[in-house]
Amino acid sequence: MFLYWRLVKSRGGLCRTENIDGHQLDIGGGHFFHTKFPEVFEYVFSHLPEKEFKYYKRVSKIELEGSTIDYPVESNLWQLPLERQIQYLISVVRNGEAQGRPEPKNYEEWVRWKLGDEICDNYMIPYNEKLWGIKLSQMDCDWLYKIPQVNVEEVLKYSLQREADVSKFPAHIHFYYPVKGGFQRIVDALAEDESEYISLNNRVTSLEYQGDHWIVNREFETKYIVNTVPWNSLYTALGEPSCLLADFKKIKYNRLMISLYEKQYEHDWHWRYIPDSGKTYHREFYIHNFAPDSREDGVYLESNLERYQQRPLKYDGKLVYEVQTEAAYPIPVIGHEAAIKHILEYYELKGLFGVGRWGQHQYQNADVAMHEAIKFVEKRRKL
Ligand SMILES: Cc1cc2nc3c(=O)[nH]c(=O)nc-3n(C[C@H](O)[C@H](O)[C@H](O)COP(=O)(O)OP(=O)(O)OC[C@H]3O[C@@H](n4cnc5c(N)ncnc54)[C@H](O)[C@@H]3O)c2cc1C
Numbered sequence: 406m407f408l409y410w411r412l413v414k415s416r417g418g419l420c421r422t423e424n425i426d427g428h429q430l431d432i433g434g435g436h437f438f439h440t441k442f443p444e445v446f447e448y449v450f451s452h453l454p455e456k457e458f459k460y461y462k463r464v465s466k467i468e469l470e471g472s473t474i475d476y477p478v479e480s481n482l483w484q485l486p487l488e489r490q491i492q493y494l495i496s497v498v499r500n501g502e503a504q505g506r507p508e509p510k511n512y513e514e515w516v517r518w519k520l521g522d523e524i525c526d527n528y529m530i531p532y533n534e535k536l537w538g539i540k541l542s543q544m545d546c547d548w549l550y551k552i553p554q555v556n557v558e559e560v561l562k563y564s565l566q567r568e569a570d571v572s573k574f575p576a577h578i579h580f581y582y583p584v585k586g587g588f589q590r591i592v593d594a595l596a597e598d599e600s601e602y603i604s605l606n607n608r609v610t611s612l613e614y615q616g617d618h619w620i621v622n623r624e625f626e627t628k629y630i631v632n633t634v635p636w637n638s639l640y641t642a643l644g645e646p647s648c649l650l651a652d653f654k655k656i657k658y659n660r661l662m663i664s665l666y667e668k669q670y671e672h673d674w675h676w677r678y679i680p681d682s683g684k685t686y687h688r689e690f691y692i693h694n695f696a697p698d699s700r701e702d703g704v705y706l707e708s709n710l711e712r713y714q715q716r717p718l719k720y721d722g723k724l725v726y727e728v729q730t731e732a733a734y735p736i737p738v739i740g741h742e743a744a745i746k747h748i749l750e751y752y753e754l755k756g757l758f759g760v761g762r763w764g765q766h767q768y769q770n771a772d773v774a775m776h777e778a779i780k781f782v783e784k785r786r787k788l
Contacts, residue, residue: 416596416603419733420771422587425726428703429587429696430665432728435676435688435707436588437463437580437695440772444779449772453594458581461695466677469528476678478528479520479560480569490564496521497560511739513541532680535687537736538659538709545737585698591771609634612642614755629756631781633774635732635763636748649751655744656766658732660710667702668722685718735766 419433438458440446465476474484482493501518502508509515512533517525533541563569571578583590596603613620618628632639637656640646646653664686676690686706692699704722710729735741745766749759759765760781761774769777 416605417589417592419730420588420592422589423728424587425665427700428665428667428692428705428725429699430663430692430703430705430726430728431588431690432663433730434661434663434733435690435705436771437577437582437675438588438591438772439577439580440776442772442776445772445775448775448779449591449595452597453583453591455581457584457590459584459695459697460579460581461675463578463580464673464675464694466674467528468677468679468681473677475569477574478524480563480574482560483564483567493521493523494561494564496523498557500557503557510546511542512544512546512737515546516541528680531682532678532687535680535682535709535712536659537734538711539736539738543738545739545741547737547742582695587696587699609639609642612639612757613644614757619755619757630758631764632752632757632759633761633764635735636745636759636766638732646751649748652744652747655738655741656748657736657738657741658763659734659736661730661733662708662710662713662718663728663730664706664708664718664720664724665726666704666706666720666722666724667700668704668720669702670704685713685716686720732763735762735768737768741766 420436421432423430423432438449463476466473467476467478467481469478469485470489472485475481479497482490482497485493497520500521506518509518513525513530516529516533520529530541537544559570582588586593607622609622611620611622612630613623618626619630620626621630635656635658637653637658640653670691672691673694674691675695676688679687679689686708688707690705690707692703692705693701703725706718706720708718745759749765752758758781760777762769765777
């Protein structure tokens, strides 16, 4: 038997939604559904039919040097004032890669090498330092498939023709969002058949290995366990395994503060990135523009929790509600990949597996976590 565990007030983890005075607030921050995996679409739509979703063409913006331009920045430089456009373009053309310099190994040097100084200094570095809460020079490059791949010819072409080719965008250009009930509606539909196996509000505090089986919280006995929570939150429960201490220390995550405001808006934007280091928050979401059952004046902001605690959040709206996430993003600090590999290999021999965003400690969106779970089950079935 497998044992899965969760500690939740209601089910859904980061994918939870709370209705606050008529606002559908996704309390883990901005959540939208899309996937490149057909089996994930099939899995989700077989539990919550496609007609229960609205399908949107993504409208995401970036606030850059006082202008609001379309995402992604490198395709939309033509929307900046002409003088700045020229400086950005020169810097893209002179990037390290174009000059034949070798590919750097840390994140900050890598983005500078790839995108040039202007995009880095005014967008990529301040935005990412706000989001992650650490210096980019301390981050690995192994997750960089997540960030834009710049083609200098295309950047110049878009600027001259004053239009970008959206089919080449780095991330999903469309997304699904439940017609009602917020993102949590998906999780509720998926959990319905399994509800008798889900125990809420039950933190794992003790995991004892007895040679061929586990005792969880001195209560449940099981041969196998699938962990989907951050490994470092289990270090004590696992009896503080000193042989893995250095690895557990490399398993880091950040946390967010989600702040709900009321404010009138009349555009169709879904969200906007805010790289300005003078502002505490890094993204703002216009809820009614994607959640039709939410009040028309709801906006929420995501801020890195540590940053939020150091500098007060200022926003020109009426603050309604604030909530802190538990673990939000797994931070790819240098050496994290080898560390999680050691941990997984060590425990797999004992029948304790790690799957998903936290189990594998990777930047996985919900669809990727579902895909990893499907793959895991298929692999185990074959054994
Ligand atoms: C700001 C933000 C935006 C995102 N946007 C998107 C998006 O647009 N689309 C998308 O698909 N995905 C998005 N994601 C990713 C998505 O949230 C995750 O992929 C998904 O939530 C992973 O689900 P999970 O169950 O593995 O982890 P989580 O949702 O984090 O759930 C982990 C659960 O484990 C519990 N827990 C922790 N420690 C213990 C313990 N010791 N004992 C028992 N329980 C414990 C926690 O309370 C929590 O309920 C986003 C994430 C963030 C932070």
